[in-house]
Structure formats: structure tokens, C-alpha cells
Amino acid sequence: MGAPKRGDTVLFVLYDGVRLLDVTGPLEVLAVANEHGGAYRSVLASPDGRDVVSSAGARLGADVALPDVTGPVGTLVVPGAPDWQAAAADRALLDQICRLAAGARRTASVCAGAFALAAAGLLDGRRVTTHWDLADQLAAHFPAVTVDPDPIFITDGRIITSAGITAGIDLTLALVEADLGPEIARAVARHLVVFMQRPGGQSQFSVRTSVESTRNAVLRRVLDAVVDDPARSYDLAGMAALGGVSPRHLARLFRAELGTTPGGYLDRIRVEAARDLLERGDDTLDVVARRVGFGSPETMRRVFLRHVGVSPGAYRSRFRTTGISGHH
Incomplete structure (x- = not known):
């Protein structure tokens, strides 16, 4: 505009x-x-x-x-x-x-x-x-x-x-x-200590903090599809088909626009979806892993540690309380 x-x-x-x-x-x-x-x-x-x-x-x-x-x-x-x-x-x-x-x-x-x-x-x-x-x-x-x-x-x-x-x-x-x-x-969001873009709907509290915004219509379609259904089985060819482009072109768009790979982006979104389930629910780690598309708790733990710095179990424990009882 x-x-x-x-x-x-x-x-x-x-x-x-x-x-x-x-x-x-x-x-x-x-x-x-x-x-x-x-x-x-x-x-x-x-x-x-x-x-x-x-x-x-x-x-x-x-x-x-x-x-x-x-x-x-x-x-x-x-x-x-x-x-x-x-x-x-x-x-x-x-x-x-x-x-x-x-x-x-x-x-x-x-x-x-x-x-x-x-x-x-x-x-x-x-x-x-x-x-x-x-x-x-x-x-x-x-x-x-x-x-x-x-x-x-x-x-x-x-x-x-x-x-x-x-x-x-x-x-x-x-x-x-x-x-x-x-x-x-993004500068405004950082100043206000809020998130630039949330990865899904109102049911999610977590947000995409590390993924850049894009105005590219093709990329937006792919990003939105992944956010809407992170548990779906994706490969590079399937993601490219969502955008109507070749896998090579999609990979190039991700690098140029977002500074990441399609797989890296998918991991981030699945981590955010897992964080939401861990914060709000009592599902076992196995169920959470399957619901967000990781397939197994081991895969989720590995990716979660890489992106969040703590294990899924430790993350869940932290979100059970504000921690105020530990402050005197």
C-alpha cells in the first residue's frame, strides 16, 4: 500500500x-x-x-x-x-x-x-x-x-x-x-518485545521468532500450508508442488527470502506446534511428537534441543508454573 x-x-x-x-x-x-x-x-x-x-x-x-x-x-x-x-x-x-x-x-x-x-x-x-x-x-x-x-x-x-x-x-x-x-x-516488534508473526491460529501461543517475513506470493503459500498442517508428511518435491514451482526454485526462494532451507523451516514450525501442545496439554511425548509431525520422541527431542535449548520434557516443566514461588 x-x-x-x-x-x-x-x-x-x-x-x-x-x-x-x-x-x-x-x-x-x-x-x-x-x-x-x-x-x-x-x-x-x-x-x-x-x-x-x-x-x-x-x-x-x-x-x-x-x-x-x-x-x-x-x-x-x-x-x-x-x-x-x-x-x-x-x-x-x-x-x-x-x-x-x-x-x-x-x-x-x-x-x-x-x-x-x-x-x-x-x-x-x-x-x-x-x-x-x-x-x-x-x-x-x-x-x-x-x-x-x-x-x-x-x-x-x-x-x-x-x-x-x-x-x-x-x-x-x-x-x-x-x-x-x-x-x-520487525524493528517495532523487537522494541515492544513482541513477536512479528505467529505460526498458526489462536490456539497457539508460540510464534515464529527466527523466520523472516516475506512478500513473495509463492513462498507465502508454502509457509501458510506448513503452518496450517505441520503434521503432514512433507518432502521438498511436495512443498514445491504446493507453491507451483520446481524443488530447485523453492530451495532458492527459501535461501534468498528466509535464509533457511525448507527442511529447516519445517522443523521450526513443528517445534512451535510442539511447544504449544507441551504448554497446554498432558499428552505423552510420543503423542506430541506424532501430532506435530516428528514421528518419534527421539526425533522431536533432537530438533527441540537444537532450536529451544532444552528437552521437550524440561520445557513442559517450565511452563507448568511462572516460577514465582522460587523468587523471594
Whole structure:
């Protein structure tokens, strides 16, 4: 979409009960992006221009009333709220969202903000996401919307919807990457001590920290396929077929774009999937190894040690507690 022009506006829609982190997470990403060459102008707008009280009880100051916003909007951001029903039933609020979205370059929702976009009719016929715990409700209330509960965020035309709460940070990093390129987005992620790109959906907490981002469409298809199903049996020829290129060309793309091999990338993604299962479940190491595609605990242990520095068993033990009891 090109670098943001000076004065490019990101407008946040505020209302009483809005989820605090849905607003402040993306705001901080944009602020840090400006420290690395961005030119974003964040504006907070409430229905009447007054401050609002967030879900956390903290007051958020509004810059302007929604009806008074008349200039061009680069990105319209609609955050969510625990009481999404109230926002989705507020006709005056929805009318303003519709009006502003019509002139915006892109419109994004964070978490339950998707309900407001759906109630405004902006998601009809689109594929969207929201917090995993709300996906069934979104689908039930708005049957014209195709709800996918797993992705961290989904772009469908000029509409971008994101998953639960902290996913607003992921979404905003993606917008920064689209505007300013992956190098600046990575710099922002490092500064905020967050991850540039998660390896799967909302069910996963781990992320691809060491794999570079790419805009290459062929490579994206292969990466996405591996992330979606790491347990599948892959070889170089099969991965190349996913991208519609020759094995030699795919290997060249991996080296040039990511600085790794297809096999190295596959190992990383399987390690991340194993980390998620080890953090959340009680499956035996044998079951975990088979579920993520390693085949055997021995193979998983060898690759896990190389990438994580500890064995799968030790990693699981560490994630059973914060370790706070050991600090005095």
C-alpha cells in the first residue's frame, strides 16, 4: 500500500466499556512505528467527543466527536468490548462507523469489534475472525458473514478483522509491514518485545521468532500450508508442488527470502506446534511428537534441543508454573 503519507490518519472509535488493550495495544505499535520512520497520526473519537471509561475502568481521552470527523481517514479501527451487544445495538454508533468506513482506505476491527462491523453491514459476504470464544456467537447472529475462528487476523478486501485482544498488536504490526515494509515492522516488534508473526491460529501461543517475513506470493503459500498442517508428511518435491514451482526454485526462494532451507523451516514450525501442545496439554511425548509431525520422541527431542535449548520434557516443566514461588 506504500509508505504512509505525512498526516495519514488512523482513527480509533471509542465508546464506554471499550476493551482498554484493544485500543492501547495498536496505539503503541503506531507510536513506535513513528519512531522508526512512520508518519501515522492517531486520533481517538467518541460518539460525543467526551472521554470514555474503558472496560478496565481507566478513562480514555477523546480528541474529537465522531460526527465531526470530516477529513480523510487512512485506517478506521473499531475495538471491541466485553459487552459487545451494547455496541452492536447502538444505531448512532453504527451509522458513524458506516460513514467513516466508506471513505477509509481500510477498516479494521480488534477482537469483539467485529460485532460492530457486522451489525453495520460491513462484513456481509466476507471471511472474518474474532476472539475464539466469540466466533460461534458472531456466526449465529450474522449468518451472512463467514467466520473463521482460528486465524490471528484476516484481510478481506479493505476489511481486516483480528482475533482476541492482544491480536490487535499482531494486526497493527501487519498494517505497519504493509505500509513501511518488514524491516520496520520487525524493528517495532523487537522494541515492544513482541513477536512479528505467529505460526498458526489462536490456539497457539508460540510464534515464529527466527523466520523472516516475506512478500513473495509463492513462498507465502508454502509457509501458510506448513503452518496450517505441520503434521503432514512433507518432502521438498511436495512443498514445491504446493507453491507451483520446481524443488530447485523453492530451495532458492527459501535461501534468498528466509535464509533457511525448507527442511529447516519445517522443523521450526513443528517445534512451535510442539511447544504449544507441551504448554497446554498432558499428552505423552510420543503423542506430541506424532501430532506435530516428528514421528518419534527421539526425533522431536533432537530438533527441540537444537532450536529451544532444552528437552521437550524440561520445557513442559517450565511452563507448568511462572516460577514465582522460587523468587523471594
